[in-house]
Amino acid sequence: MVAGDFNTILNASEKNNENLDRNMMQRFRAFVHEHELKDLYMHGRTYTWSNERERATLTRIVRVLVSVDWDLQHFDAVLHGLSSSVSDHAPLHLALNAAFRPKRRFRFENCWLKLDGFDEAVKEAWVCDPAIVDPFRRLDALFRNAAEHLQSWGQKRVGNIKLNIAIANTLILRLDVAQERRTLTPVEFWLRRMLKQSVLGLASVERTMARQRSRIRWLREGDANTSLFHAVANGRRVKNYIASVKVGEELVTDQEGKVEAFTEAFDDPQV
Incomplete structure (x- = not known):
């Protein structure tokens, strides 16, 4: 979902002056929260519109809102703000396969x-x-x-926690089906019980890892929503992503080039 309107401001920081319609901001935030949407972080720019005057009014009135499910499916998506060119609006470019691994x-x-x-x-x-x-x-x-x-x-x-959980659940399902047709042998009964305990343990470990990576501290570990944690962790990763590095007059965008540029700058502070 792409939103673009003078009232699509979520925070006061998305306008460069204090002339804000806070009632509309609150209504738009309520809409985003009600529909459980996520505002994709925009690289390269802070605002997307200018009134083109000498003392310009700048706002971010164009944004991309996505569902949590979409965000989890497109974890390599990166949003860039581009040049406004001949317009007073800055177009957005959404890449779905950004190579930032x-x-x-x-x-x-x-x-x-x-x-x-x-x-x-x-x-x-x-x-x-x-x-x-x-x-x-x-x-x-x-x-x-x-x-x-x-x-x-x-x-x-x-x-691999997800793989181990999937394997355990597959085996439990087969034993469940077998139990519907006959009495399980002592070994099968023991295996089914061990597999269920294993799934509980692996799920607890998965929640702990998700909680750590998402840095959400206001939820208990046992109440963790794994999808929520992964969405927040992915959002942090995208926000911290450095799309390009300027070295002199050259703009470096490939991963190897960016690593080399940072290494040279660290070794030689004069660079």
Whole structure:
């Protein structure tokens, strides 16, 4: 859904002066909340309309509103504000397959603290080459080794949560169907009970991870709505996405080029 009108302002920050119709703002916010819509973050611009005067009035009156389901299905969507060209309105460009998949980095998962063997895993991971004597290099090596070891340990202990839940539910379904036709054997009954306990445990871990990544603190872990958490986490990721970097007169948009530009700037502050 694309909204474009002088009354489609959600926040006071979307206009560069205090001449606001707050009643209309409240009504528009109520409409967005009532229909459970999400306002896509716009890269590149703050406002989308100007009255083209010397002391210009600027507002954001064009936006893209989507449902949570749409947002989850199009997690690579990125919205850009373009040049207004000969118009007083700035057109929007919505890319549905933006390539912004950075190299996977280490993330400490809070759910690891609930798993047996975590303390032992940390002790095994906190090692480095004794030949490294410089304290800063030694600390860097310890952190890197610990991150690599814990990432591998966590993957082995937890694995692909969604896939494991799907497999467990498939097996439970087959045992349910079998139970409708005959009495389950003791082994089948035990397996069905273990699978149900496994699904509960995996669902709890999934909620913990979603809560951590979404940074929503006002909901209890047990009451977590996974779709909501993933939507918020995805929104944060899109908002933090850097679409381009200007190096001198050149505009860099590819991922490798942006990494190289940041690396050179870090190594040489004069760049």
